[in-house]
Amino acid sequence: MSAEDIVRAIEGMPGQEVQEESAAGESLRFFIFSVGDAYFALPPESVREIVSDLEIFPLPACPPYIPGLINCHGTPHTVFSLMVLFRNERDTPAQFLVLNLPDDHVAFGCTEAIEIATIPAASISTFPEGDAGSRHFTGLFPFSGQRVPVLSVPEILRQLELDLG
Amino acid sequence: MGDVAAVFRMDLGTFDLLLPASDFCGLAVLPGSGDIPARGDFKGRKYELLLLDPALEGLFGLEPCTAGSEAVAFLAAGRDESPRAFVSRRAFEIGAVPLRDFRLPPRGIKASLARRGLMAFRFATGQRFQILLDPGALASGLRGEKGAGP
Numbered sequence: 001m002s003a004e005d006i007v008r009a010i011e012g013m014p015g016q017e018v019q020e021e022s023a024a025g026e027s028l029r030f031f032i033f034s035v036g037d038a039y040f041a042l043p044p045e046s047v048r049e050i051v052s053d054l055e056i057f058p059l060p061a062c063p064p065y066i067p068g069l070i071n072c073h074g075t076p077h078t079v080f081s082l083m084v085l086f087r088n089e090r091d092t093p094a095q096f097l098v099l100n101l102p103d104d105h106v107a108f109g110c111t112e113a114i115e116i117a118t119i120p121a122a123s124i125s126t127f128p129e130g131d132a133g134s135r136h137f138t139g140l141f142p143f144s145g146q147r148v149p150v151l152s153v154p155e156i157l158r159q160l161e162l163d164l165g
Numbered sequence: 166m167g168d169v170a171a172v173f174r175m176d177l178g179t180f181d182l183l184l185p186a187s188d189f190c191g192l193a194v195l196p197g198s199g200d201i202p203a204r205g206d207f208k209g210r211k212y213e214l215l216l217l218d219p220a221l222e223g224l225f226g227l228e229p230c231t232a233g234s235e236a237v238a239f240l241a242a243g244r245d246e247s248p249r250a251f252v253s254r255r256a257f258e259i260g261a262v263p264l265r266d267f268r269l270p271p272r273g274i275k276a277s278l279a280r281r282g283l284m285a286f287r288f289a290t291g292q293r294f295q296i297l298l299d300p301g302a303l304a305s306g307l308r309g310e311k312g313a314g315p
Contacts, residue, residue: 057180057294060224061281062274069271071288078271105271157273164277 026121030141032114032148035082036091039148041141044116046153048100051107056093063163064088070096070107077105080156086136099153106157117143124150169261172297173239176256177227180294183262183287184251188300190242193250194235201252207240210248214238217253220303224281230254241300251300262287267297 030041051072056079058068065085069076077098083091093109124141127134136156137149171186193207205212217239218230231254238250267285270278278284282303287295 057286059274059278060226060283061277066274069286069294074268074288076268076271076286076288078274104273106273160273164274 027118028121028124029116029118030148030150031097031116032143033097033110034112034114035093035108035110036087036089038083038087039114039143039146040082040110041143041148041150042097042153043150046100047097049098050095050110050113051098052095054096063160066160067109072096072098072105072107075105077107078160080106080108080160082108082110082151085156085159101153104157108151114144119143168264170264170267171259171261173257174260174295175253177221177225180296181289182221183295183297184239184257184300185297186259188242189239191240193238193240195238195252201236205238205250207238207250212238212240212248212250214250214252217251217300217303218255221253221255239300243301251303262295 029044031044031047032039032041034040049072051070054070054072056068056070059066062068065081067079067081067084070079071077077096079093079096081091081093083089091109091111093111095110095113096107097110097113099106099108119141124139126139127137134149136152136159138152139150140147141150142148172183173186173189175182175184191208193205195201195205201214201216203214205214221227222229234254234256236252236254237257238252240250241248243249266287266289268287269275269285270283279299279302282299282301283296284299284302285297287297289295
């Protein structure tokens with residue numbers, strides 16, 4: 001039995017669905033992590049791996065939010081600094097979230113992986129369509145006293161594409 | 166198994182630049198330590214001389230190369246009507262690198278880096294970062310650089 005089979009079997013057991021549903025009904029799971037003092041969220045399935053203690057190799061001719069590459073298991077991964085992208089502040093990431101992408105190798109620098117949380121769908125707010133300031137996010141929810149933005153990986157990758165021309 | 170690429174390796178401080186030796190048909194030391202002329206005659210052919218050092222300094226934010234050190238022309242092996250050579254005053258050594266060690270850039274930055282001549286990477290022993298440069302791709306950027314014109 002594979003890990004996926006086991007998970008499917010566990011999910012099918014009585015009682016499990018209670019944890020996944022809020023009083024209002026539907027809920028969603030998010031991987032929450034910190035970058036400096038800010039929290040961000042991603043769908044858990046979009047993170048393939050968390051790695052630490054890797055050197056960043058600087059690259060020329062990239063936007064400031066691309067500090068360089070990491071060598072993750074022998075494969076170069078483009079590193080994004082969310083701190084630079086969203087706050088224009090330099091940071092030294094302690095860990096890297098390796099994204100689960102079908103056709104690219106990308107990692108987000110992060111300070112700490114916080115937890116995978118189940119968030120009631122009703123508490124997730126979205127942004128008005130066409131709001132340029134929120135184009136990198138798909139939603140926002142309260143968690144641990146913060147408003148946590150949910151990152152849109154496609155939009156962040158598109159930003160790099162636009163900036164590289 | 167065991168395929169290797171001959172390369173010229175330049176130590177640029179925190180990383181190495183690798184030039185594929187097969188892209189060149191020879192090397193020539195330029196006489197004198199003054200300005201580099203726009204053209205040079207080597208092996209009976211007239212070569213356009215493209216200055217590699219200012220391009221590398223601009224691209225990687227390097228300190229300017231020590232003036233006065235000997236300049237070497239890397240004669241491009243292409244069958245161009247107008248042969249060209251890449252001139253550098255930076256020290257280099259000849260080596261061989263297993264092909265299997267090279268890694269292509271991640272997709273999102275690959276095209277952008279390729280336009281600047283950065284084709285592949287290698288994480289050498291001790292995590293030394295090495296960048297494989299395609300001098301042909303760099304050439305279009307080099308043409309018209311200050312000091313390389315007629």
